[in-house]
């Protein structure tokens with residue numbers, strides 16, 4: 001008998017918000033023309049794009065002309081990092097970033113280092129929270145062009161001290177880029193940043209829409225070949241129907257964010273408590289309090305992460321994992337590594353607006369047996 | 384120097400950790416066991432296992448046999 005599906009991987013992609021679906025369908029009819037042209041159809045498309053930008057800017061608390069739409073959160077992050085470095089290349093060539101940035105930021109950093117730049121990696125503690133003392137020292141060093149900090153860890157949910165990190169940057173005139181992909185549409189992002197990126201499919205928008213916001217006066221310069229669209233910040237035509245859907249769903253998600261956080265945070269607390277109590281030899285990771293309301297991660301000793309994902313999938317549960325056997329590179333998650341926590345048998349559960357208490361209960365009821373079954377198969381019971 | 388060596392080269396995590404966990408109760412308290420493991424996850428998981436189990440992680444060395452991790456049985 002196949003179990004009914006319970007999708008618990010919102011941190012990868014949240015199910016599309018009904019508002020996104022509606023807006024997408026309407027914009028397919030109305031927003032297919034190129035907003036850059038001068039005829040009637042194009043003017044209609046331009047109006048839709050302008051409205052989407054206004055709405056997104058309002059939610060982010062910035063000006064509309066500070067917002068550009070990109071083809072993904074990944075390209076937004078690449079642009080944020082490389083553009084921030086390019087804009088301040090006369091000041092220096094050092095990028096400061098936390099050890100737990102998303103791979104999009106790390107890969108942009110690798111590109112920078114490969115081209116002769118330097119990167120300073122700032123560690124996190126066992127709970128996955130930035131070492132603020134090390135951060136302040138790193139940004140104060142001569143030649144720092146840009147500092148990058150994820151607002152909250154996409155793998156373990158620990159919220160980062162963005163306001164304090166931003167204050168340290170302001171003191172020394174270094175612009176701060178925040179990757180807010182896991183926060184936007186769910187929790188407020190503290191002020192003080194110069195560049196911000198987000199990703200629509202994390203808040204219930206369609207996949208393939210990113211947001212890049214660059215505050216006025218920030219020395220950011222496009223790292224891409226020239227293109228005048230989107231204020232010259234990201235080349236190529238925007239996927240307008242998807243952008244319209246992204247903006248509409250962001251407004252809806254932001255309006256419900258506080259209520260959703262209040263509903264989901266206790267479910268996350270319940271997962272943390274029950275998993276720790278009912279699954280033997282498990283390490284629940286991430287800060288127990290300073291955390292995202294919808295995301296929780298744990299590692300099961302002696303269990304193969306891939307086997308665990310498959311066993312959960314067979315019971316209808318879709319989750320993610322930072323274990324090495326589940327990554328294409330066969331390396332453990334750099335986030336778990338930076339925290340120094342167990343990396344095998346790792347599961348990330350992330351909730352969304354369709355997640356019910358009954359879904360979480362069923363997961364918690366079935367998990368101990370699934371883990372016990374895998375341990376019995378592997379002959380590791382009682383070790 | 385380690386008192387004994389467990390060769391887990393070519394094994395993927397969690398196997399090196401399981402091998403260490405199996406061996407530990409069989410050796411006298413105070414014994415230093417070296418785990419040879421080339422799976423990069425071992426660098427994270429062997430120290431984490433020591434912390435969870437209250438065994439002492441002495442450190443890692445990268446010798447001619449590849450990465451190695453020294454663990455002392457403390458209880």
Ligand SMILES: Cc1ncc(COP(=O)(O)O)c(C=O)c1O
Nearest residue numbers: 072073074102154179181182199
């Ligand atoms: C923190 C963070 N940054 C960036 C991204 C990349 O976004 P996208 O999936 O839209 O490329 C993700 C999603 O994987 C993320 O979680």
